[in-house]
Amino acid sequence: MIREDRFLISRRPYAIDLGSLRTAKKDRRDGSSFYFGRINAVWFRRKQGVTVACVGTLWDFQDTEPADGTEFVTRHDDGRYGGDCDGRWDGENYWGAQKLDVIEAHLAVLRPMLANYPAIPDGYNGWWKF
Structure with missing residues (x-):
């Protein structure tokens, strides 16, 4: 992923909680191993002309x-x-x-996120794109 300073919804960016990385070591059949990782993120998208906030x-x-998380x-x-x-959250549904x-935990992030569009929510680092 590449970090950008400018928000453009057309680039489908993510704001990431860099401290939330979770990894698990997994073994392959050939005896080698790899790491499966997950990291928390939030993002905006447009769905049928309506801007939505996602977690x-x-x-x-x-x-x-x-x-x-950065690596x-x-x-x-x-x-x-x-x-x-x-x-x-789309502001209504x-x-x-x-x-x-x-x-309640999701809406605590999503409501202010959508209200302050396109600001990066507190605790997140952005904007990151593929």
């Missing part, structure tokens, strides 16, 4: 363990799957989790 994760398989995202070069959206505490 979720980005994931990647990497041959060596990344030292931190993980700079090595992450396959954006064909995009982010895994866990919650989405929420889509995502079914548990009330998770919905």
